[in-house]
Amino acid sequence: MVNPNNSPHSTENVSVVDDKNLMTIAQYLKDGQSGHKRSIPPLEQWHPKHCGTMDLKVKANGEWWHEGQLIKRQALIDLFSTVLWKEQNKFYLKTPVEQIEIEVEDEPLFVNQVDQIQIEAKTYLQLTTTTQDIVIVDQEHPIFMRNYSNKDGKDELRPYVHVRFGINALIQRSAFFHLIEMGKLLEDAQGETILSLQSGDFNLQLGT
Structure with a gap:
């Protein structure tokens, strides 16, 4: 005690x-x-x-x-x-x-569902966590990529979204595949693949 x-x-x-x-x-x-x-x-x-x-x-x-x-x-x-x-x-x-x-170990929240919703004639990305948090992607709740060192000591690039109070949610693999389907895969000047996502007026460019 x-x-x-x-x-x-x-x-x-x-x-x-x-x-x-x-x-x-x-x-x-x-x-x-x-x-x-x-x-x-x-x-x-x-x-x-x-x-x-x-x-x-x-x-x-x-x-x-x-x-x-x-x-x-x-x-x-x-x-x-x-x-x-x-x-x-x-x-x-x-x-x-x-x-x-x-x-x-990493982040305490996990996104397992991705949807597109309509708000005032604009299309937004809506992410839902396994604990029923609903996050609409915008400037205060951006999606971003970050390295995570796994149990084998190897770095892997993982996708996250900011939820609240400095806490992020890991976007699980199947949900991230849905995001890729909703976005556009582009190529930058260095030949790297970039995922372009649009949520309302907010645009994200993610290196994959």
């Missing part, structure tokens, strides 16, 4: 939050939601104390593990995803009363 006398900035005796606290957070979040509608709380308005770390890991393949056990309940993952917070390149679960550090 967390020792309330420990300084949140101390590097000694890092507190580890136990399973009871994990379920306490889950129950707190359930109680705070109205009806069945999923919503993102105003995390930027909350300033809780840091309460150590939790043995919770989001793997690069999208799996969530707690104390060495795979979390199979999607509803629980969906719930925790609403309070994901990123601060100084570290990831947390954040409530009004506590901020608990977790481990994320």
Whole structure:
């Protein structure tokens, strides 16, 4: 359990939050939601104390593990995803009363669906995550490519979209193939293939 006398900035005796606290957070979040509608709380308005770390890991393949056990309940993952917070390149679960550090191998959100929608006679790209976040691609939510070092130590170029609070979502392979079908493949001056995407008035050029 967390020792309330420990300084949140101390590097000694890092507190580890136990399973009871994990379920306490889950129950707190359930109680705070109205009806069945999923919503993102105003995390930027909350300033809780840091309460150590939790043995919770989001793997690069999208799996969530707690104390060495795979979390199979999607509803629980969906719930925790609403309070994901990123601060100084570290990831947390954040409530009004506590901020608990977790481990994320790459990014904690994952896009598995891509659609084109019409808004005021303009066509936009809409991305949906496995945890039911809906992101319309624009200047504040751009798609971009970034290198990720896999478990073999090799770099691979991966596509992402910015979602919220500095947190991005990895665009899964099948979803990215749909994006390619919606865009245009061009060739730059160096002979490299470029994916051109249009979302409303926003144009992206992605090196693939």
